[in-house]
Amino acid sequence: MTESLLSIDDFSVVYDVEPPVAAVKNVTLDIRRGEIVGLAGESGSGKTTLAYGVQRLLKPPAVITSGSVVFHDESGDDFDINSLDVEQMRRFRWDKISMVFQGAMNALNPVSTIGAQLEDVFIVHRPAMSRAERRAAVIELLEIVKVGAQRRRSYPHELSGGMRQRVMIAMALALRPQLMVMDEPTTALDVLVQREILRQISQLRHEFGFSVIFITHDLPLLLEISDRIAIMREGEIVELGTAEEIWFQPRHDYTRDLLRSFPRLTGEKGVVVR
């Protein structure tokens, strides 16, 4: 668990508009192999910019102004993500680090079947696979995330929100990446479906051993699923600790504010004043 997978060092991103906006400021964070790291913060705190930035998924006017991101591959090789060329980067993405985007309804192609979209991943990244191998892989993936193989001929609109999010997870899992970045993966879902998806993420993590960067503004949820939590505010990580440390001994005032800001299901703190 202590072996490092991704080393983010002094990483900064600026949106080069007038006046320039420093979205991520000198962030240093180590993601260990197999752990779930939660990134918490309000809209505009830089959590999504950071997660996209370490995969070089940002577009202008975003500019990475400092820092390095090094991926320690299981083969023993180190990849400095900032120095990969376009072709290396294309191979790297999804193979080593994959993403589950917010709002599965918008992330899937509405005019293509689930099976075809999953197959696309293999066509692009595993060109040597035969058609039969691809089909078998798609069926296996749909079974792993409990959507069921028979759904491969379904279009996204024929599936519920929870099913679509599972398909997104299957897609992210396809190449057995070592890191999955999940951006608000359950925010649009109701509590029962959310809980099932979280269980599944946890289970798959144990089974396949990947690490997760889990982005959400839902701190109660993050406290339950994360090994460690980074609290972000105005582009900086103001506090980093295990879920227990954040819950029992928050050190930063802002963390305490965040913890106070949500009504507790069974406790008395953070209540609506009535």
Place this chain on the structure above:
Amino acid sequence: MTTLEFSHVTKIYNVRGSGQLKALDDVSFTLRSHQTIGLVGQSGSGKSTIAKILTQLEVPTHGEVRLDGAPIPRRGAGLRSYRQKLRMVFQDPFASLNPSHTIRHHIERPLRLDHVVGRQDVDAEVRRLLERVRLEPDAVMERRPHELSGGQRQRVAIARALASRPALLVADEPVSMLDVSIRLGVLNLLADLQREEGLGVLYITHDLATARHFSDEIIVLNQGRVVERGPADDVILRPRDPYTRELRAASPDPEEFFRNRTTQTSGGAR
């Protein structure tokens, strides 16, 4: 004192190809001024069908809705006057405001349409309403929705709902699209307004934690049926129905989570 009776309502939709769908099955409740009812349940439980019937966007298949003892008129001035007494706040403040109109326009419309105040007093009333929802009138009146944050937009939607001086408010997931850190502020605002204006509020949500703290009474819906109802703390802290228990177990609850997690060393969903 206004009393809304939702009485033995059943709503059946005809679904092409797969027959009939019973969205609501014999649902009854009474909403009065000065009272907040939380309506909870998962997607597809019938929460939004209730909101649609209350606003007369849908008509019950069986049963009826009565306001102060009288049935709801289907059209014309009677329906307009009913809708003046019952207003809605929608989930998505990005979609419920018109992007091409100013904030002033949004608040003015109901004031003019419902003749709430005389023409010469409209401006002062718009200001009063914006102040009511803790917005600075001069800072927001001439702006358009995209220039405001999500929380500010939802405050505008609340001010608009209050413009007609309704007795009842239906709030369908009014904070679920907002950042966790500002949800409490908007809920506290709604709670203040509810108390000060004596509103009857139907708070529709799948978030048990806010439902508990915000409501007097909670009604739990599952597949169109009321499975449990009672005082908020009773329903959430001591649920009797298996479905309510399931909802409660699925909701994030760090307090209980860390209480139970004594010797575990790594994370993981329960």
